[in-house]
Structures are given as structure tokens and as C-alpha cells.
Amino acid sequence: MDTASLTTSLIAALPEVFLACAGIFILMVGVFSGARATHTAMLLSVAALVGALVLVLFGPSRAAFAFNDLFVNDGFGDFMKIVVLGAAALTLIISFGYIRREQLDRFEYPVLLVFAVVGMLMMISANDLISLYVGLELQSLALYVVAAFRRDTLRSSEAGLKYFLLGALSSGMMLYGMSLVYGFTGTTSFTVLADHFAGQAAAGQELWLGALVGLVFVVAGLAFKISAVPFHMWTPDVYEGAPTSVTAFFAAAPKVAAMALVVRVLMGPFGAWVEQWQQIVVFVSIASMLLGALAAIQQTNIKRLMAYSSIGHVGYALVGLAAGTEAGIRGVAIYMAIYVLMTIGTFACILCMRQKERMVEGIDDLKGLSKTHPLMALALAIFMFSMAGIPPMAGFFGKIYVFLPAIEAGLYALAVIGVLTSVVACYYYLRIVKLMYFDEPAEGFDRPVGREVGAVIAGTAVLVLFFFVAPGPLVDGAAAAADAFFAVAG
């Protein structure tokens, strides 16, 4: 690679390069700036994420392929990067107060999250099995650490350790699958793989069993990252054990990045074998929707509830992927964007659940919230209605956009099960609304909730509630994402 191509490559990866450099810079600032280090580092991190977002949106035009085709830029990647960066910035903003109150304020926290986001961006832009893996590990390693960030408590350490061990197992599976794919095709590049498989499919040949098994292993590893059933087991424990601000982060940005990766791997190199991987996706999707709906009913801890809720949502998003069509991919993109909005809003509310200077996490602590904090109760009710998929909230449209392509693709059973499970899921979402509005108030939460948290809650609630007024930008963006993706994949 000569200097010129290196320059174009660096420009092509400008948001990632910028964010990585910013991470190192913030680390230095944190090390050398004494008592206010955390606050400064948090502010700088938010600024860095926003900066990267600006670069994605308005930066110089970036080449489609870079670094010897290890890295790809397309509309799909840009859309997902925007969602990831936005989600990461918002989750950092809402955790300002939390980490200060909970004595988690060490400057490494935002630095690790910034590096995790770098990893996510690399995942989204991966065009090679190896760059996929390296990006994934960068992200995961940072997340393992932040999960155990409250190292003095047993639960947090346990969460970090569990996440690490199971993550290592899933990485191992994925690497094994990659080695099978490489062994059978002799390449790790997505572009070459896609051409190869497309040619094979055009010639009417069957997919080699070895590559297929490799694919299964790769998908299993990826399914772990999006916490799809049966690779979801870590989710509830880690969500519950990790500090709440970390849980909020887990539920938002990494999910989007991993989902983008799943879409990229399945639609990119394996795009020609939709019928083959469709079966896995359908199975995983149904299992996730069922478990997400059923297991959440029994929960009393709101973070565990959100864990199962996120499992269910991943199942719904996978419905769109299972269709394997352009409309389906558009649905996945829309669903993930809406999911992120609802999740961040909900976690912003959860971060406000403090009584007498201590965090509480019981669902029962929300009783009578409408009397003590009417506006927060209203916002949380909006999020719950939206997650349950009740019109005219955004969540309803998200579900529409994934179910319709599935029906068009002839996956009737999948769509029907999806609708049924969302009815079951209504139960626990609406239970929260009922607790807030119809039960006698428990002890109210501490005030004030913090200006930035309030602003995020209000903003996301308004977006979720009034999504139906102007769905145009998001839908168009997602359509462009799916379209660009299909154009690249052929």
C-alpha cells in the first residue's frame, strides 16, 4: 500500500480514526488532569462522539473501499454509524449524574466507552472476516471491563466475569466458523466471498456443507452479541449486575452495531444463500420473541425486565432480516433506530429511580409515579406503550416495517408468532403503566433528576410519540441504507 492509497484509506475511515485518536487524547487528558478528570473526560467524550457523528454526516466524501478492501463504506454503514454514535452520545449524557453519585467517576469509564464505539464502527464497516473479528473484540473487551466497573461489588464483578467468559466462548465459536469458511473458500474477504457464492449459486450448485457449518458457527457468535436466544443467557445477569449507566449503554449502541454486523455478514458474503441462513434466522427470531415475551413476565427487577425486553426486540428486528429483502433490511434499520430511542428514554427514567440517595431497581418502586412525578410517568408510559407496539407510538411503526416484509416474503408463521408474542409482551409493559397510574404512590424518587437526563427523557418521548407525524426522514434514511447495501451486495 503506497502513501496515496494510505491517505485515501485514512480519509475513508476518518470517523473511526478521529474517534480512536480522540480516545487516546482523552486518556491523556484524564491521566494528567487531577480531580476534575472524570467530568472533563466525559464532556470530551461526548464531544468526540458528536464530532465523529458530524464527520459521518458532513465529513469529506469517503471512498467505498479502503485498507486493501478490509474496510467498506456504504449507505447502510453510514446509517448504522449514525444510530450507534447518537445512541452512545445520549447514553453518556444520561450517565453524567449517575456515575458522580455512585462514585464510579473514574476517567477511564468514558475512555473505554469511546474505544468500544470505535470497535462498533469498525464492525459496521467490516468487509473482511478478520476486520470483523478485530472490531468485535475491541468492542467486547471494552464492554467486559465496564460491566465489571464497580469492582467493589460482587454483582458487578460477577457480571463482568460472566460476560467475559461467555463472550470468549462465543468468540471461539465464531473464530472456528471463520476458519471453516476460510478453509473451504480460501478467502476472508467479504467481496470475494460474495462473488464466489453468487457464482456458485448461479451455477446451480449446492452450498458446501463445510461453509454452511462455518456460517452456523459465525452466526452463533454474532447471535451472542445481539443476545438472541439461545445465546442470550448472559443478558439478564449482566444487565442486572452491571452499573445502570453501563446497562443503558449495553442495551443501545452495541445491539445496533452487532445487528448491523449480522445483516452485513448474512446479506453481504452470504447474500446468495438466503434460503440457507433464513432457517437459522427464523428459528433464532421465534425463540427470542417467545423467550423475551414469556420470561419478562416473572421479573421484579426493572433492569432484568429490560434485558428480556431487549431479547424480544432483537427477535422482532430479526423478523425483518429473515425476509431477506430490501424492504426487510429497511425494516431492520428502522426497528433498531426506534428501539434505541425507546431504550435510551426508558433507561434515562430508570437512572432517575433513586430513593434516599440510593438507586432502586424494583418494578414496585414505580408505584404511583404518576402522582409523584407526573411528567416522568407520562414519558415512561409513552415508552412502554411504544415498546408494546401500540399505535400511534413509534414502536408500532417499527413492528409494521418488519412484519410486512416478512409477510410479503411468505413467512406467515413468523409474522403470526411475532404478533402473538407482542400481545403477550403487552402484559408486562402495560403492568408498568398500571403500577404508575393506578396504584397508591410508593415513596417518591429523589429530586432533582438532573437537567440533562430530563432533556433526554423529554426529547426521546417526544420523538417516540410524534414519530408518526413525520416518519419521512427515518424511513427514507433506512431505505437509502438498505438500497445502498443491495447495490453493493449485488
Place this chain on the structure above:
Amino acid sequence: MIVQTLCFYLFAAVMVASAVMVISARNPVHSVLYLILAFFNAAGLFVLIGAEFLAMILVVVYVGAVAVLFLFVVMMLDVNVAELRQGFLQYLPIGGLIGLILLVELVMVAGFVITAPEVGEAVARVPMPPPEQVTNTEALGRVLYTDYVYLFQASGLVLLVAMIGAIVLTLRQREGVRRQVIAAQIARKRSEAIEVKDVPSGSGI
């Protein structure tokens, strides 16, 4: 040629055997020692295919640094193997069954390759420069620093994150611990460090 083949099977057999011993040895110290043995054999395999640089790196880095570090850690931690084995038998039947199924399936996959030779031909070969023209180190350097510079840098980030993580999770600022501050030591002047008292002799204090 025959020597090479024999060496290959020797190294491979010893390596697999020691790998099995790594996970089945009762004493964790023994496990680490078997691991070192496996590394040596892997290095031998590398030499056989002409990758002498990789072989040396393997010995220097893995045997010399990583495995020895392991050994220290294992010796410092008092791992009770018997406790770890609890419940092993309880899960053995079903675990064994799953393992067996997986094994059979993977063998089927491998068998599929043997029975369908066209697969091997269809594999896209990565063009490799002939060993006579390019030295081992040069080839490695080109791959690492030119072709895959992106991954090289990204791996650097991964290591940085690992380091930050290790520090964050373990480093504690303890109160009341006296530390050596070299800069302060060097910067001290004679006048600050000692005080000359004029003690009159013979009168006591």
C-alpha cells in the same frame, strides 16, 4: 523427505497429546508445563514448513514470556482442582453426548471434503511469493505493516483497551502507603535534608 514426514508426525502427535494433557492434568502446574511442550512442538511444525521466524517468535514470546507468566500466576493462586471438578460427573453424560454429536458432525464435514475433491480445486488460493525471493521476516513485515496495517493498528487498540481495563479493575490507591518518588529524591538539596547542629561536647543533651 521421509525425515520431514516423520518429524511432522512426531511433532503433531506430541503436540496433540500434550494439548490433551493440558486440559486433563490434575495439577495446574503440570498443565502449564504441557502447554509449554505444545508450544515447542508447534514451533517445530513451523520450522518444518520453512517459517523459521515464526518458530523463533513462538518460542521467545509464548514459551519465554507468556507461559512463564502463566506458571507464576498458577503457582501464586492456590487452585483446588478437586473443587473445580465438582459436578463434572453430573454433567458428563449429556456433555459427552453433545460433544460426541459435534465430533461426528465435524468428521462428516471433513469427510465431505475428502469425498468431493472438486472443493479443494475451487478454493481461491492466496498468491504466495516463492520463499527463495522473499525472506520470512520481510514477508511477515509486508503482511503486517502494509497489507493489514488496518488490522495491526486495530490490534494495537485492543491491547490498549486491555491494558486500561487491567489497570482500572485492579489498581487501587491505598492511603498511607509510602512510595518512592525518584524525582523528589533527586531534587532534594543538602540544605533540606540535613541540619547541622553544633553539639557541644561533653555536656550531654
Place this chain on the structure above:
Amino acid sequence: MIDALIVFLPLAGAILAGLFGRALGDRGAQAVTCGALVVAAALSVVVFIDVALGGNARTTELFTWFDAGSFELSWALRVDTLTAVMFCVVTIVSAVVHVYSIGYMAEDKSIPRFMAYLSLFTFFMLMLVSADNLVQMFFGWEGVGLASYLLIGFWYDRPSANAAAIKAFLVNRVGDVGYALGIAGIFLLFGSVEFDQIFGAAADYQDTVLTVFGIEWHALTVICLLLFIGAMGKSAQLGLHTWLPDAMEGPTPVSALIHAATMVTAGVFLVCRMSPVFEYAPDALTVVTYVGAATAFFAATVGLTQTDIKRVIAYSTCSQLGYMFFAAGVSAYGAAMFHLMTHAFFKALLFLGAGAVIHAMHHEQDMFKMGGLYKKIPLTYGLMWIGSLALVGFGIPGLGVGLAGFYSKDIVLEAAYAAQSAAGGFAFWLGIAAALMTAFYSFRLLFLTFHGQTRADQHTFDHAHEAPRVMIWPLYLLAAGAIGAGAIFYGFFVGDGRETFWNGAIFALSDIIEEAHHVPFWVKALPMAVTLVGIALAWAMYVWRPDLPAAGARLFRPLYLFSLRKWYFDELYDAVFVRPAWYLGEGLWKAGDGALIDGVGPNGVAAVTRSLARRASRLQSGYVYHYAFAMLIGVVALVTWYIVTAGG
């Protein structure tokens, strides 16, 4: 641009007052919302001159809303004469009510909330009247329903207010279902919900039939009837009217704005807006005529005996809405809109005047505890006279001089007569009867409230006082409208200038209004004659011989009770819908629920779900090796599946 300003200024006011009410304070919230509305009203007049008088109808596209395949929608403001008229009515009345509320609600605890609701309502109402497609209109339609619900239940600590709010909400749902089905039907038939495309294609579908359950239905009739059900709900027509009198639980300015001048006329507006479709569904129009006429008559009879001052006016509103509907039913849409406009002025005036009386009497609403107030509150007294005269349609038939109601009510009745159909005749004679009763109850109200010996307790009477200026001044504006609006706009709405005025905004196959101008003189004179009779009767019974009403009530006791209990509608609904539902519920609960449902039905399903849920969460043991094992099993299962299906 100016159209968008009119629509969004009230929204801006509502948001400011609603979200930052605490920061703005009471004064600030009032200033923001009133200022926004006054500006909007001024702009509306400009738009009216430009669009209605200048003939510059236009559609402003704001942005694309939905773009999902064949279903494409955009937010657009359609401003033609119909919309311009409604803009004026809505913003002027709303501005008046906003200013009036400053005085009326002065002692309330949550002024910013009230002002925000009022402005929010205005925004939705403007959205409704400026909609360019049925879905956007539905958005406004539901929005005004919501705002109305919030305002009726504004004093949420009163159980009766809450009950009234819920009743209004539920009854309106019935209508909304009809409306939503109508929209669906239109989309099915026309493949679009945009007005331009619907109106353009309406003539092509005039003979289309739908086959449902083996019976052939005329498609447009079905659609129009469904839409009309929606209109009935919102405009409180016979059958779905029960919520309107109860809605008087809300603060009086709300009654004036929502339940007299604007929201309840949305149904009339809908029928006029959809006139190009209704014209091709003559059967539906006949139904509209009958329902409107029946409502006009029914509500007037109930108004005769009510004792609550606001309820009398409420039933009067209901009755006048009936007039508007049967005018629309005989294709005299211009007359309907004309009556809508004049009615908005004098009915808002009456309501706000009644509010001033209630204010003076310390929130006493029973007319039999008033009387003799004309000395105490002469300004209000005068204004109520103007309002009542306008309502009864006082004027001189031969010369064609009178107050606003005189012009609009007469043209409505003349159009009904000129229709020369069974429905038209029915409507005409019931309308005449209703006019008689309107005169009676209006003057009964005046005489009971202001004349004779006071029946109020001495303390209240002594402290009765004229309302503050901020409440009286807005009324002058309405009074001016009640006096002059008829004379000024007669020519434009239904007179010779109507063709250029409406400029295609409403559509009628035959020009019924032209025929209405050539009816015999007795038709023109009859309403005035019966009105005078009604006034005389009222005078006789409540001023000349105050013992007559009691004697009359004794003599015609069944009739009296029938009217007093509002034709037993509430009891009927209670007996037909509420009680059976309750009994059914109880029966099902006892017989079905215990045995069937708890066993195998939904509850059984719920039980199974719960036990499944328990199992699902028990999977979560907390041991890492369990988790790892589950992952392995998952992978092995998937691999096995592929090997079996692909390889075997």
C-alpha cells in the same frame, strides 16, 4: 406561509403555556396564548379577504407524511372559501374566549394549564378545517376530541366532571369508528384519501355497488352514512347527542368555544367539505335531512323545561345544529355554513353572557334561583337580549331586515321548503315547530333570569355584580357579529354573490338556494310569526301569570316529564346498552368466567403463559457453565439441523 402561521400560532401558544407555565406565571401564560390567538384572528381576516373575497384558493404543502408504497400522504393546508370561513369563525371566537377566560378563570389554581388546553384545542380545530386529506382531518378530529375531553374534565376533582368527560369520550368513540370506517371505505374505493382526487373521481363511482353479505349496497351511500355517523357523534345529533348537555360540566368559556361555536360544528363542516361525494349519495342526504330535522325538534322540546341556564343553551345548540344538518341534507350547503357562522357568534355570545350571569351569581346555574337581575347587571342583560333575539331570528320578513339569525334560519327553512321532497317537507314543518319552541325557551330564559321578583337568596342577590371589563368587552365584538353578520354576509353566502364566493369549495348538483329565494311569502313570514307567538307565550307564562307553568306542568304531566327527562334517552341507553352489558358481564363472570374461562379460555391461556414464564425464568440459573452449555447445545442443534436437511 400565512396559513401555516394561523394554524401553528395557537400550537406555539399552547406549548409555551403548557410546558413553561410555571416559568411564565399566570399572566405570562395568558399573554402568550391570547396574543397568539389575536394575531391568528387578525391573519384569518386577511386570509378571508384574500381567499373568499379575492378568490385565491390554494393548497400549501408542508411536508410529506407517509410514503409507504401506494399509500402516499402529505401534510398540507387546503385553504379555500370553506376553510377561510372556518378560520375566521374559529380564531375570532377562540380569541374572544381566550380574553374572556382571563376574567372568568381569574380565581382558578391552574390558569396556564387551562389556557394551554384552549390553545391546543384551537390548533387541532384549525388542523381539522384546513386538512387536505381525510387522514389529516382525522388527526384534527381526534385532537379536538382529546382537547374537549381534557377541558370537560378540567375540574378533575369533581366526580361529575370526570363522568361527563368520560361520557363525551365514549360517545364520540362510537362516531369515530364510523368515521374511520368511512375513511377506509373511501380509500378502498378511490385508492386515495386526498380531497382533490376523491372529488375528481366521485362522479365516476356514482353507480358503484358493494356486495356485502350477499346484499348489494350503493357504495357511496354506505361511505357517506359512515362519515355521517362520525359527524353525528361530533355534532351531537339525535342518538349520539347525550354527551353534549353533560359536557356543560366544563368551565363556561369551554362550553362557548367548543360546545357551541366550533367543535360541534365539525360534523356540519365535514358534510359540507365532502359535499361532492354526498351529492352522489342522495339516500344518505335524505338520512341527513331526517336526522337533522328530528334533532332540531327533539332538542327544542327538551329545552322547554330545563332549569339549568347552561343546559337550556346546550339543548338550543343541539337544536340549531339540527337546522344546519337538514340544510346540508337538502343540498343547501351554503345555507348550512351561513347558519354555522352566524350561530357561532350569537351562541358564543349567549354562553359567555350566561357565564357572566353565573359569575355574578357566584356559580349558581339554576334559573329558578335567579330573577330580577336586570337592574344589577344591565350590560349583561342587554347583551343577552341581543343574543336571544339573534337566536330566535328576529327580523321583519317583508323588508328583510333583522339580526343574524333571521337571515340564516330563514334561508335554511326556505331551502327545506324549496326542496319539494318528503324529507324537505318534514324538515320544514319540524323546523317551524322548533322555531316556535326556540322563541319560547329563549325568552323563558331571559324572563326567568332577569325579570320578575328575585328568587335568589338575599345575600347572593345583593352581591350580584357586573362582570369585569375583560369579560364584557369581548362580548361587544360577538354582539356586533350577532347583529350584523347576517346582513353583511347574506349576499356572499347564499345571495347573488354565492357562486364567486364559494368558488367551487362546495358542490351541489341542483341550485336549491336559487329556488329558496322564490318560495311563497307565507313561507318567509311563518318563522317570524311563530317566533312572536313563542315570545308571547313565554311572556304570558313567566311574566304575566307566573302560576301558569306549574298548572301547565300538572295538566300535561306526562308530556312535561317527557321533556324534562330529555325523552328518557339516558334511561333508554341505560336500559338498552349499559344494563344489559352489565348483566351480561355479571352473568358471564359468574357462569362463564369461573368454569369456562378460568379453565380453558383466556384465563387458562394466561395461566399456561404464567407457568411457561416461570419455566423460562428458571432457565436462568446463574451458573456460567449452564449458560455456556446452552450456547453449545444451540450451536449443535443448528448444525445438526443443517446436516440432516442438507446432507441427508
